[in-house]
Amino acid sequence: MIKRNYRTIIYALASLVLVFGVFSFGTYIGYSRRPEIEKVLSLANKETQVETSADFDAFWKVWNTLNDKSLYTKKISDQERVWGAAQGLASSLGDPYTVFFPPEENILFKEEIQGSFGGIGAEVAIKSDILTIVTPLKNTPAQKAGVRAGDKILKINSVDTNGMTVEKAISLIRGPENSVVTLTILRTGERQTREFKITRATIDVPVIDTEVRNDGIFIIKFYSFSENSAQLFRDAIKQFIDSGYHKMVIDMRGNPGGYLDSAVNIGSWFIDEGKTIVTEDFGISRDMEIYRSYGPRLFTDKLQLVVLVDKGSASASEILAGALREHGVATIIGEQTFGKGSVQELIPITPTTSLKVTVAKWLIPNGLSISDAGLTPDIKVPMTNADFDAKRDPQMDKAIEVLQAKP
Secondary structure, eight states: OHHHHHHHHHHHHHHHHHHHHHHHHHHHHHHHTSOGGGGOSOOTTOOOOOOOOOOTHHHHHHHHHHHHHOTTGGGSOHHHHHHHHHHHHHHTTOOTTOEEEOHHHHHHHHHHTTSEEEEOOEEEEEETTEEEEEEEOTTSHHHHHTOOTTOEEEEETTEEOTTOOHHHHHHHHOOSTTOEEEEEEEOTTOSSOEEEEEEOEEEEOOOEEEEEOTTSEEEEEEOOBOTTHHHHHHHHHHHHHHHTOOEEEEEOTTOOOBOHHHHHHHHHTTSOTTOEEEEEEOTTSSOOEEEEOOOOOOOOTTOEEEEEEOTTOOTHHHHHHHHHHHTTSEEEEESOOOOOOEEEEEEEEETTEEEEEEEEEEEOTTSOBHHHHOOOOSEEOOOOHHHHHHTOOHHHHHHHHHHHTOO
């Protein structure tokens, strides 16, 4: 009887051990296979009001694997990894103008849009996935060194630019005044790269120059749409009216754009009140917004106007040129424009970071999206490398020829 009870106890204990073992094994398997987010012991601001069906387990698995395996995991803080993830999220849209700015790049970007900055004086952008010179600004180190609109930047100080954001490129190009930056450039139509060593300087963005020719043609060289460009353009218009001329060239070659309001204000002096100058297309997020001429139109049909553009003409300069042509005010001469016709909004994300996001695209009055291909001139006149080297200007020559042929 005692032996039987002993066996019963042994069997019971063995069963308990087996059950506990199975439970423990199951617990271990369940614990090891728990969602990756649960392996993160502490996470600030985890809650979100956004509903999504996306599976974030892969993100957290990458996060945890980097913590466990990466040779470099101690060289970067968790917060810096979050900034990197935010940059990746912004770039996933495939839009080169939608960019997340971590603290350091956020400071650089805010300095850039203030209008006076240190660097080489060249507007850069991503075109066909390649870092490209939109235009070198007038009388800047970049222009004096021989950099041209359309030049492709392959390296900055030996750093490959493949996959580089515009903001990262700007941070590399900038530096202390009188220091040197080296750009490796591939020019359209050439197979060999060129190397430019450029001495940095403080850059003040120019706006307008005027020229009163003896043959009755008035030229406005318009370099940028800054905060005060509308007033400066008004002064130039007054000079034109006082001259008694009726033939004008607005030279917007190399004008990278700027303030939309400036383009609308300037267009209003040439286009009948109430006529469309540009439309902002926000997609499905909100209704289109139409910007119309404020009027009153200052010039009658007697005005003969040519607008010069090239591959360095972008953004607001494309808007103004497109509106003047579509309303029958101007003839466009030159080269295909850059094609930067989208609207970005700068949104603070944290006290030290921000997100520049594309919220709309610009349509000229005929409904054409500037971003799709830019503007095609009415009269195409290329500017070749030989023209640059010989200091010839066949585009301006053509504009003068067209105006001189008119009574």
